[in-house]
Structures are given as C-alpha cells and as structure tokens.
Amino acid sequence: MAARWLVFREEEPRDNFVLLDHKQGDREQQGRNSRKSGGDEAVPRTRISKKPRPIRRKKEHGKASNPGEDEEGFYTKLLVDPRLQTNKDYIETIYSLPKNQDIIVRDFTISLEPPVQAFAVFIEGISDRVTVNESVLKPLMLLSGKRPVTEPAKLAEYLKKHVVYGNQVDVQDKFEDIIEKINYGGTAVFLDGSPYCLTIESKGWEKRPVGKPVTEQVIRGPHEAFVETLRSNTGLIRKAIRNPRLITEIFKIGVRNKTDVAIMYLDNLANPSLVEEVRRRINSVDTDYVSESGILEQFIEDNPFMPVPQVISTERPDRVISFIMDGKVAILMDGNPNVLVVPTTFFSLLHSPEDYYLRLPYGNFIRLLRVAAMFIAFVTPAFYVAITTFHQEMIPTDLILVIASSRETVPFPTVIEVFFMEFAFEMIREAGVRVPGVIGNTLGIVGALILGQAAVQAGIVSPILIIVVALTGLASFAIPNYSMSFAFRGVRFIFTALAAVFGFFGVSAGLFVLMTSMTGMKSFGVPILSPIGPRTKSGPDILLRGPVWSMEERPDFINAREMRRQPDISRGWIKSSPQEPEPGGGDNQQT
Amino acid sequence: MKGNGARTVFAMLGLCLVLLPGCWGARETDELAYILTLGIDKGRENVINVTFQMALPRGKDEKGGGGEGGGEKEKTTETVSVEAASIFGALQLASAFSAREPTLIHNRTVVVSEEIAREGLAKYINPLLRSREIRRNTFIVVTPGKARDFIEKNLPPSEKNPARQFELAFSAAEYTGLMMDSIINEFSEDIKSPGCEAVTALVNVNEGRPGRESGLAAGEKAGLEAAFLPGEIARVGGNKIDIIGLAVFRGDRLAGYLNGSETRYYQMASGKFRSAIITFPDPENPEKDIIAMKLRKGRPPLVRVDLGGPVPKIDVDVILEGEILSIQSGINYELGEKERQLGDYLEGYITGEINKVIEKTQQEFQSDIFGFGDFTRRFFWTWREWQDFRWLDKYPKANIRAKTNLIIRRTGLMVRTIPVKGLPEGEKGK
C-alpha cells in the first residue's frame, strides 16, 4: 500500500486514442477496437500543406463502391425470404443484434391450422407498447377458431384483412420499406413460409404536450403552440382548416437520415406555380441530415446573406392558418416546432397576430409603436454618434453644455463608448438566454441597469448614452419576429460605424445601400418590399391596418387563384334595419 | 484565397477608420468651447477688439452653490476679449489661451458697439453670413457703449445661459413692444434692399439710477414713461443691463436711436406690433390721472401709396384693438358716449405719436425703416425700374400721414367704477 506512494510507476496509457483519418477498410476494425490506439496501421500524420478549404458536402449516396460495406444501401435489394430463420438473420445483421438493444424481436406462434411461426420486430422507445400488445400480438396470438387457411403466400394478406386490427396495416416484401417502417415506430411481423411481411403502424413516443408559445406570446388570442411531432402539428392545422382542399404533401429530405417535411396549402387557393417552386426547392436539397427548420430555411431561401429573412418562421398555429387561408404555403418539419411560411414580405415580418385580434384603433396604435420601435432600434446609436461628433449645432445649447460637462471624465471617444455599451448589452441579452429559469430574466434587467449605473458613476460612459442604449435595446425587443430583430441588431453596428466616420452623410449612405439591397431581394418570387417596392395593389394592411370589413382582396403579389376574401359589404347587418319591435314594447323601450 | 485576403484588409482598414478619433472633422462635445455671445468693439492696438463669452461646462448635480448660504453665484460663462484684425483672427487667437477649440456654432447674439456701427457694419456682416458656423437667425444688437462692458455686466440672476436670456427677452418683446428682435437675416436683407432700411435692437449697461424730479403733470409723465434709451431707465437693482429701443441705420451705418416709446409707435406703423400696455393721460383729467390700455394689433396696417404728384404720398391706417386695464379717475369710460370719447382721444394721441416718429425718421435719420418702399413695388414692372426710382432718396420729402383706428374691445373684469365714498367736508381738495 505504501509502495504506491513510494515507488515510481509508469502511468497507464489512458489518452492514447487518436482520431485518425479514416480509410475505407479500417471501419470494421475501428468499430471493434475503439480503445486501442491504432499505432501500426495508422496513417502517418502529414503536415498540413494546404490551407483549409470550406467544407463542401459531397453527395455520398450512390458513390459507394463496395455494396457489401455501404451501410445504407446494402439491404436495399433484399426481399423477404419465406424462411423465418433467414429473415431473422437478416434483421440481426441489419440492426447489429444483439449489440443493439433497442430492437426487440418477439417470437410467437399464430394459432391457425396448422400453426404458423412468426416473429415481430419493433424498436422500443418509439413504438407504443399498448398498440404492439393489443393490436399486433393479441389478435395474432389469441386467434382461435379454425378459419380456412389460404396458401402461405396469401397468408399475410389474409391476416391483414381479417385478423390484425391496427388502423394502418401494410403488406410489404422489400426490406427497404420494412426497415424504414420499423425505424419510425412501426412493427413488422414476419411469417414463416410467407414471402411477405406485415407492417403495422404503432408509433408512440414521449412528446411534449401542446403548450404555450415561447417566443410569440400575445395577450389576446389563442395560446397554442406547435410541438416537435410532425403529425401533431399537422393535426393542429387540420383541426382549424376543415377543408377537404387542404393538402398535406410529405417529402423526405436528407440522405443519411431522412427527415419528414410536410407542406400544407389550400389547393383551390394557392398559386400552383408557387407550390411547384416550393416542392422543387425542397426536393432538391441534397445533404446528410437536415435537423431543424432553420437549416431548411437557409437551404431554400433566395438570399442567405441578406439581413432580412425571407421566410416567416412561427410557432403559432393561428398565424400559419391565416397565412394558408391567404394562399401561402406552410412548410412543417418533423422534430421542431417552427413552421416556415412562404412567400413573405417585409411588412408581414412586422405584423403580429394581435394587431388583427384587437380593435382597429388599438391595433393601429400598436403598429405605429412598432414602426417607431423599428426605426429607433437601428438608427438611434448612429444618430447619437453623428450628432455629438459632427453636428453639435443640432443640440439645444443647454443640453450640449450638460453633455459636454458629463463627458469631462470619460476617457474614450463617443464611438468607443457606444460600441462598448452596445456590446455589453448584447452580451447581457445573450447571457440571459442561457441562464435557466427565473434568474435569467432578472439577470438581464438587473445586470443591464447595474452595469449602466456603475459605468456612469465610474465615469466610463456618459449618462445620456445609457439612455440611448437602453432605448435601442428595448426597441429591438418590440420587433415581433425573432430573426428580424437580429437583422436590426446587426445593422445597427454598421450604421454606428458609418456615423462615426461620416456623420449624417454616412447614415444616409448606409440607409441608401440597405434600401437598395432590400428592394432587390425576393422571397419565392415575391419582391420583399411589396406592395410599396414595386407598386402593387393591396388592401389596407401595409403599415397600418384598415378595418376588418375593408380587407376585401388578398394582396396582389400573392397571385392566388381567387383574390377576393369578402364582398364589398361584409357586414350584412348594416344593409337593413333591425326588426321592428312589437308595440307595447320590451324592457329597454321608452313608452 | 485572394478574395478573403482583400476583404480582410478592407475590413481592418474600415475598423481603423472607425476607431480613429476625430478623423476628418469629428469633434467630441467636450473638445469645443461654445461661444454664446460675440462682441465687436473698435480696437486700439488692432482693428477690432472681439469679445467672446464662452460657456463653462457645468454638471447636472451642482454641489455647494445653493446650499451654502448663497455667496457668490457660480460662474457659468467666461468672457475674454482679443484684439485682432478680423473676427476669425480673434477666434484663432482665442484658442491660444482657451483649453478647447472655440466655436461659433452655438453663438446666439452679436453685440456691436456704436463706433463700429457708425463706420458701417457691412464689412462685418458679410463674413458672418459667409461662415457656416453662424446661423442666419443670430441676434444682432447695437450698444452705445462698449460691447465688452455690456457682455461682462450682463449677469442675469435666473438664467445661466445668455443665449436663452436673449431669446426669452426678445420673445417677451412681443408683449411689450419696447424692443424688437433683430436677426442677421433681416438685417442683411435690409441693408441691401432699395425699399427698406435696417434697424437693430439696442442695449446698454445700466448701473441703476434713482428717479429725478421733473415737475411735469401726470399726463405728460405718462407719455415719457417708456421714452428711455437703454442705460437711462430709472430703476435700481436687477440685471445691470437694459434692452430697450432701436438703433436706426441708413445703409449700413448707424444713423440714430429710437427710445422705447418711439419703438412702440414705429412697430405700429410698420406692422410688426403685437401688443403692449401703454399709459395715456386721462382725457378728462390729464393733470392727475392716467389710463392704462393694452393695445393689440388688429390687422396689418393698410398702406396706400400715391406716386403721382411731385412727392410720393402715403397714407397709413393703423388698426388697433384695445383693452382697458386701468382708469385711475374712475370715470366710466367703459360705456357709451364716454367710450367713444376715449377712443377718439386715444386715436388722436397715438396718431400724433406715430407721426412724430415718422417725421423723426424722415428728418433726423432720413431712413425709411418702416418699409414703405416695399409698397411701391407694385407700380413697377421690373426690378431695374424700381431700383432707378430710388425711393430711399425720395423718402425724406415724402408726404406720409398716419391714421389710427382703435376699437376698445374689452374692459377687464369691471364694467363700471363706483366712486369711492366721499371724504368728510374738511378734507376735500387735498
């Protein structure tokens, strides 16, 4: 025992694992000997002579040279074998049983005359135990009675029609389809002597119940939000649009891992060329794995480098529903609650559903506030810098004396102050997102206030600057679309820099370039500043909104199949007077 | 990659530009010394003696000043004078002893001394117009003394900022008529216009003086109530400066002064009048009692021009509205016959005063500050013709008559005055 401390001993090799460059033939070896360092057959490290190039995803699928070793494809050509044991072997090879303990293989006997051996395969965790037990095993195992048995080839068909009472049952013979089904929560039943197998839909996994929206809360309006399961999301939309012309098309994207993507639109309303374009773009995405709708958005949008987003991403069903009813197309993705809607315009990005649910004066008031907030959010620091460094004559004399005296102690030029405070504010904001729960929000506010106050008292920044920065931050919170607020936050720094060098002239130049770039952008064929970019007809709903009964036509740029929403007079009750009250009257009448 | 490299270089250059403090004319607010008032005097060693009143920075929380038994007032401005050959030369020299760069962008007032004004102001006004730092609505005032004295002694008790003081004073002018704001824009227009002559406000130092015996009747005293030039107002205490009256120019040279009450009547005739409270002698009791009326401009004055005949003939109808503020004698001027009597009396009085002012400008100053010349424009087709008409030379001989039309609209809160009860027999007549 004491020897341990007195005698020197070599340390056991622990971090000798080196992740080497992968060669095709090494794969099996590395899989089994993951702990040993591949010292001998390792590819010697070569000096990096070339600069790293940006990684380009190449199409791997289809270029695999050895069919035996290509993991995805090697079972594509397999068919169900009548012999049960062969099927079992296939399954064990495909799924690497018994190492892979998610896959359950259940042998049982179907009691027919004569009894048929069978086994069921399903993945625990994504299949619903109850469904597997009740709808698959129970009817097959408890089958009693002597039904006339058809030939083995038709056994699967017979079972599907008469015995198994799952609500989605298929008869398959290709392993490709069977494996896909099993991977997504289904159960496959292999029958001895039948070249077909039954696949039963038994999906069921832990999912979040429909909750409140996290980023788009309203005070007046529904509080439902999308969840991570595609089927639940489509369900949320379906239950509101009870129209047989609502089409849900489902695609699979991704090569190594296929994710389900659904597009929903109204067939008799949406422009068919728009739908076709959406289909075309989604189907042409060629990559390993698309995990989130944000990534999909970046794949299909027109201008990935522009600050303004070109698709709306929302987690509220009521918004998606109103967009679909306008003739737009919704793109839902399995695994995340953000639904994309195309096409969009700049003004749609500034609308919040509450504007419509509230009465006209309130809705317009909020809109005006938001427009003001939008301007404040990206231009205030730039104006402050420009005015205090170049255009001091703009400030009333009293104020400028105060500013000058408060800047006495500050060692930095105004630009540096502004950047410093803005940076601190952004950091606080970002930190507030990471810190969990209640502390997060409080940290944000308290941190900002204290930091600002302390900085002023230490004499690092001037007090007016704190107000400017706080106002800017608040204004950027008022922008309803999360991506959009990033646009403004980013652009704000550029404007400040321009203002620092060229004053108002620089701000004007920046504004000009920003405007020109925005007028050149399109979102799925619709110029993003419609309806004022190119002047097109639109209802009273650009910045301010008109009363609900005056929004008769859909905006022109949608080019839907039908452009009318409502007739000219949509409040029928104003056309006629109410019924005459009976003489000798009701409660509220004057006698 | 080439593209990346170039972009990085540009980005870094851009960053340097931003971080470079004061590049290309950017100045922080605390690098500048803001000049609030500019004074021009005749210089001894050099051509002019320029006075700058610069603002001292002050914090928002001022410690000490108010709490400690109010000793001396905290100095908020600093006044320096420099001898130089030009205003800009003086500005440059000032930066030799001032810590910050002096700038005229917040300058509100230009004070010119009489000597300079008599020599001709055009050569100082033109550079002010040319400079981008001076705004065209800067006030310009003339002082009979030295500009430096005026600026130094101007310590308004409640205003820390002399710019604000002047703005407030001139906006108060709308209610007193004793002075008029004059801005460089108008001044430079008028010194070049063939139809009008320039006026500026008049200021001076007033150390305060007690009243002097004059032995005049109350009515006459009423007439002299506002007839002061700045520096002569009979008062004690307060800020040691007066702003009252006008300086009259002929071309760009100072021709003379109008005192406070003449200023009022000038404004009435030229249409710049807003309102004023004027004290008149009581028509029925001019020895002892006065009437105070608040007069307001009713309409712009109607000017009728007749250019036929040897001299131009101009009739000016001044339209005023009045409100009775004080009737010392208790006579019921509010109603009926008395009211008309009062109205007629006042009209006559005011007309007389206006005509006096017009005559003064014609004979003493020979300068048409009323702008009657502009009314003669419509008789000509082209500018050249009008210029050749040379109105300003014809002005001193022109036959100008003013007429006043006064309507008494209101009488304050009382509709009649009940006489005070009689004194006991023995004491009447005292």
Added chain:
Amino acid sequence: MGTISKRESLTFLGPSEALAMVMIYMGAKAFLGYPRLMAYQGLNAGWLLTVLGGLTAAAFWLAVSALLARFPGKSIVEINEIILGRPLGLGLNALILVYLVFSSGVFLRQFSESVIITALPDSPLSSLAGLFLLTVLIAAYFGLESISRNSHIALPFILIGVAAVLVSLYTFWDAKELLPILGAGAGPVLVHGLLGSSAYGEVLLLAILAPFFSFGANTIRKVGLIGIGVVMLYFAAITAVYLMVIPIPGATETLAPFYQLSRTIYVGRYYQRLESVFVLFWTYTAFLQLAIGLIVTALAAQATLKLPYYRPLLPALAVLFLSLALTPASLMENTIIEEYQLLYGGLFLFLVPFGVWALAALKEKAEKQ
C-alpha cells in the same frame, strides 16, 4: 436588337417607379445652386422662370414622346441610329453619352462640395466623392429595378421633407418680395425661361429607358408630362419661398439656397437647428440621382456601342465620374460650369431630339409620297 442583356430584358418597370425616378433625377438639382441661378437670372421673377422652363420642356417632350411612339419599345439611342443612319446616329449618341457623363461628374462635384460646406467641413473632397461613388456603385450593381423601387419609396419622404421646410418658414415669408412682378424684365425673363428648360432635361431618361418599361408610348408621354408638371411646381415653390425669405438682392449671394432655408427655421425655441435632419433627405436624393445617372449612362452606352452586358461598364463609368468631379480646381469653377450647363444644356437636350423628330416626320411624309 440583341443589345440588351438577358437579365435586364426581364426588367419591367411600372409607371409609378418610372415617374419617381424621373422626378428625383430632375428634382435633385433644386438642392444645389438652381434657385440661386433662377434668382440671379430673373430677380424677383425667378419662380416665373421655372414655370416657363417647365412649359417649354413639356412642349419639347411632346415631340420626343411622339418620336418614341413611332418606334415602340425602342430607346432613343436606337431611334437615332435608325433615322440618321449609322455614322451620324452614332455620333449623336456619343454626344448624348458625353453629356450624361459630364453632367453626372459636375453634379457629383457640386454635391460633395455641398456636403463639405454644410455637414463635414474638414473632410477631404476625394473621400467624400469616393464614398458617394462607392455607395452608388453598390446600388447600381443591384440593378435598375432596385433603384427604381428605391426611388418610388423615397419620393414621398423627400416631398414631405421639402414641404415641411417650406411650410416651417411661414413666419418669414414676405410676399412683397416677389414684386415687382417681372423682375429682370419681360425680355430676359422670356429668354432665360425658355433656355431654362434645360433644368428639365433629365426627362429624357424616359426616352433612354423606353425598352425597360412595361407600358406603352401613351403612358410614357403621360409619365413625362406629370413628372415635368410636378417638378415644375416643386421648383417654383422652392424658388418662390427662397425669394420670399432671402430676398433679392441677397438671394443671388448664397451658395446653397436650400441649406440656408433650412437653417433659418425658427418656430419657437425648440423647433430650430434642424438643418442636419434635412442633410439626411438631401443626401439620399443625391445618392438616388447619381445611381440613376450611373445606370442610365451605362445602359445608354451599352445600347450605343451594342455591347452584350452593361455591368462591366459601371466601375469604369464610376471612375470617369470621379475624375471629372475632381478636375475643376475650385468650387467656383465648378459653379460656373454648372451654370453654363443649366443655361445651354437645353439646347442640346431638347433641340436635338426635336430635330430628330422633325426629321422622322419628314421622312415618313416623303415615304408616303
């Protein structure tokens, strides 16, 4: 004719955008020395000069649009070649190009100087002009559509901004300053008024961009007339207010009349010192004007020289503008050049197309017989 690249051939501007572009292209000069020049030439009748100029320009425009109507969908560059034949037409088009380049260069210099005088007194001229051109170049790369939409969006703001300045000066208006009514005299007013149509010369933009419009010759004519009409009112208003606030003879002295106007605003103690905000409006207009100028020149050059693309011409033209802008040694030289351009440009801009139109009419008559 194969001279328009495929990308641009898909560009179709609507009438509102075309109108906005024309109005901004014409109207931007009101922010420079134009009102002063009108005051100098016409004295009190300066505003009358603008009106006369507008009417003359409208008359000429009718002729030019009739010419365009004969050859629908073709720009005036192509029409010149058709009517005058290859060598003469080419020469004429080259002259038009030279004029466009020259006028943009002069404008650039004038504008940069204005910015220096009003906003950034210590900045070097080349950096300002460089920034101008860089911004305009970036914008021009986005294409004609973007610029036209930008103008369309910016136009109401600019009009409102100018109107705000003019109305805020209400207390300084003095209508007597507009008398005597004929100012410099009936003769000079008439002559200068007619020559003053050069201020509206930019309406020829519509003629050069004719292939890119989604509307026909009738609407082109209407757009031109409305553009000239509104800009005429705008010029007249600015000149009239300028004369009322800063009267003759002082009005002929100022370098940047609109800037002086915005400096004089004083509606109460708090609503003053606002000229820097107007710097924003007016520099935006300058950017638009230069961007339109750059892209129109490039398109005209492409049509004249029958090139397949116009984009490579943009940087070259930008450099050309810059060097032209930096050539005059002093601001005064440039001011004089600007005045000459305003005085005599009309002869070139209007008489020449008028001549071409007359020639076309004669030719047609000859062909008929």
